[in-house]
Amino acid sequence: MRLHGYFRSTAAWRVRIALALKGLSVEHVSHHLRRGEQRAAEYLALNPQGLVPVLELDDRATVLTQSLAICEWLDETHPTPPLLPGDALNRARVRAVALAIACDIHPVQNLKVLARLRTLDVAEKAVTGWAREIIAEGLAACQALLPQDEPGPFLFGPAPTLAELCLVPQLANARRFGVDLVLLPRLLAAEAACQTLPAFQAAAPDRQPDAE
Amino acid sequence: MRLHGYFRSTAAWRVRIALALKGLSVEHVSHHLRRGEQRAAEYLALNPQGLVPVLELDDRATVLTQSLAICEWLDETHPTPPLLPGDALNRARVRAVALAIACDIHPVQNLKVLARLRTLDVAEKAVTGWAREIIAEGLAACQALLPQDEPGPFLFGPAPTLAELCLVPQLANARRFGVDLVLLPRLLAAEAACQTLPAFQAAAPDRQPDAE
Numbered sequence: 001m002r003l004h005g006y007f008r009s010t011a012a013w014r015v016r017i018a019l020a021l022k023g024l025s026v027e028h029v030s031h032h033l034r035r036g037e038q039r040a041a042e043y044l045a046l047n048p049q050g051l052v053p054v055l056e057l058d059d060r061a062t063v064l065t066q067s068l069a070i071c072e073w074l075d076e077t078h079p080t081p082p083l084l085p086g087d088a089l090n091r092a093r094v095r096a097v098a099l100a101i102a103c104d105i106h107p108v109q110n111l112k113v114l115a116r117l118r119t120l121d122v123a124e125k126a127v128t129g130w131a132r133e134i135i136a137e138g139l140a141a142c143q144a145l146l147p148q149d150e151p152g153p154f155l156f157g158p159a160p161t162l163a164e165l166c167l168v169p170q171l172a173n174a175r176r177f178g179v180d181l182v183l184l185p186r187l188l189a190a191e192a193a194c195q196t197l198p199a200f201q202a203a204a205p206d207r208q209p210d211a212e
Numbered sequence: 213m214r215l216h217g218y219f220r221s222t223a224a225w226r227v228r229i230a231l232a233l234k235g236l237s238v239e240h241v242s243h244h245l246r247r248g249e250q251r252a253a254e255y256l257a258l259n260p261q262g263l264v265p266v267l268e269l270d271d272r273a274t275v276l277t278q279s280l281a282i283c284e285w286l287d288e289t290h291p292t293p294p295l296l297p298g299d300a301l302n303r304a305r306v307r308a309v310a311l312a313i314a315c316d317i318h319p320v321q322n323l324k325v326l327a328r329l330r331t332l333d334v335a336e337k338a339v340t341g342w343a344r345e346i347i348a349e350g351l352a353a354c355q356a357l358l359p360q361d362e363p364g365p366f367l368f369g370p371a372p373t374l375a376e377l378c379l380v381p382q383l384a385n386a387r388r389f390g391v392d393l394v395l396l397p398r399l400l401a402a403e404a405a406c407q408t409l410p411a412f413q414a415a416a417p418d419r420q421p422d423a424e
Contacts, residue, residue, distance in 0.1 A: 048356030049312060062301065065357065066315070069307035076300040088288040089274065095281035100261060103278070103315045108325060116342070122332050130328070144260030145277065 010169035020199035222381035232411035
């Protein structure tokens with residue numbers, strides 16, 4: 001399989017973690033987002049959304065897009081270790097936290113949206129303030145969504161889930177924008193637990209061949 | 213079950229369609245988003261994200277958030293008719309289109325984000341232009357993501373899926389913002405097929421008790 005991504009893309013990072021947890025190795029193809037390589041005609045033919053990640057299967061004809069759809073596919077086709085709990089209610093809770101990040105934080109503060117803000121002559125300070133506020137409010141809501149009596153060390157028990165795949169990259173992004181994380185101890189504890197795992201270590205941006 | 217929503221919320225609308233397709237009736241509780249009722253302390257205790265929908269289960273203690281997580285839960289607990297295809301690859305394709313709308317269109321142009329733009333003194337014309345462009349670009353990409361040889365009448369064959377649950381409300385939103393839909397015939401054909409189904413009819417905003 002080939003994963004089209006970019007070392008700093010939080011969406012590609014989620015899929016890198018999933019692949020590493022499942023013990024799957026893939027060829028990595030980098031598209032430099034700040035240089036706009038994801039808008040090249042050849043890439044748009046692969047993914048008309050012009051976004052990373054894309055997972056190309058070994059037949060070179062099947063192309064999967066959208067990080068959460070790719071992670072769910074990986075989980076269905078390579079069930080061990082699972083990214084989602086065994087019962088429907090807990091799956092819904094894990095997916096809700098993943099989606100609270102993947103829908104309500106990341107797309108509202110990604111490169112593309114911040115670039116669009118700049119075209120409206122919004123001052124640079126307000127652009128970074130926009131990202132900082134959306135991340136801070138969104139992560140606070142995520143923490144409040146967590147079960148109250150969960151012993152951890154992960155968000156939903158003794159192993160990471162789809163929620164951590166979204167959380168860890170989003171926390172890194174939060175730091176880049178100077179978000180104060182002091183009031184988010186449960187998220188930080190889960191992140192610390194993730195960082196002890198080789199799969200999370202291998203998927204980190206600074207470990208990717210295209211890291212700057 | 214109780215569904216906390218708002219007649220015009222596209223996210224609540226997705227869940228209304230899912231419930232209707234599954235033949236489930238629920239009590240509807242409306243929260244007027246333009247009046248900010250979703251930010252009332254009582255509602256934030258239910259959903260700290262301050263967003264609709266929320267599905268409260270009959271035990272009155274279990275609360276599900278995030279429309280796609282709720283729809284997946286409904287599909288797992290009430291499998292007929294299915295909202296997702298039977299095989300993993302087609303499920304990934306359906307989820308990708310649903311997520312392309314639920315992550316990359318809706319949260320970037322919803323009420324909350326447009327209100328935030330206004331706080332940055334962006335002119336009203338640019339605010340509506342922002343929404344129109346994001347919806348137009350996003351829907352064009354969705355159409356391009358569809359399988360080329362699909363006979364329809366729905367996006368992925370003879371029955372609607374999670375993708376239509378996201379598409380139909382998003383197309384209504386597109387019209388509110390004056391998006392030109394003429395180049396999106398496959399999306400419009402799927403919408404027309406949906407509109408013949410009683411479940412989609414019953415879930416429409418103008419059929420809700422809180423419709424204005």
